[in-house]
Amino acid sequence: MKIKVGIYIGIAIAMIVGGSLLVVKGKDAVSQAESRKQGVLEAEQKTVFYQKSPGAIVEVGVAVGDSIKKGEVLFKVKSATAGDIDVFAPDDGVINRMIVKPGDQVQQGVPLVILQKNNYYTDLYIQESEIQKLGVNQNITVHFPYLDHPTQVMGVIASISAAPQFANLRMTREKGQADLSMFLVRIRMNSNADLLPGMTAEVKLDEVTD
Known part of the structure; x- marks a missing residue:
């Protein structure tokens, strides 16, 4: 037992001394x-927000990991006041995270997806x-x-x-x-x-x- 304790103490001292030397030498x-x-x-990452009339998401055209081009349709939304609405990709990139899913109600200012540019x-x-x-x-x-x-x-x-x-x-x-x-x-x-x-x-x- 004493041998093991001695070994642990030796390792601890070596780590402390080594760390001190690294700091002194700027390493x-x-x-x-x-x-x-x-x-x-x-x-760079960009959050895509919904900017149109309130409605429900009826179709999702992308998944996490998909590469997309600017202008590609990401979502289709059904609005009671504006009919069918397409949500387009604002930039080229890769889908990093999906925030909404089919059936979700969305209104202006709601985040939809995070795009890795x-x-x-x-x-x-x-x-x-x-x-x-x-x-x-x-x-x-x-x-x-x-x-x-x-x-x-x-x-x-x-x-x-x-x-x-x-x-x-x-x-x-x-x-x-x-x-x-x-x-x-x-x-x-x-x-x-x-x-x-x-x-x-x-x-x-x-x-x-x-």
């Missing part, structure tokens, strides 16, 4: 995201000392270094905003380290057959172009 996830300019690939984005944290290198609407190459065949796509800087919560996170994680002014940079890009939401995206600031 934890937060520091890596900052220093290597890495973020997580996300897919064919547009991806990643959010990156950039230090104040480097933010002047970037501007909204500039092009930048986005790398995906952990694929079997590393892939890169062209992205566009969509927005730049202050991110004080990131600096606060650093202060609570790294005692004694000075607070830093950070900026949140969102980069948008088109979908790609090789890419999936959740993948690691990485940029190099010297690859920015107008």
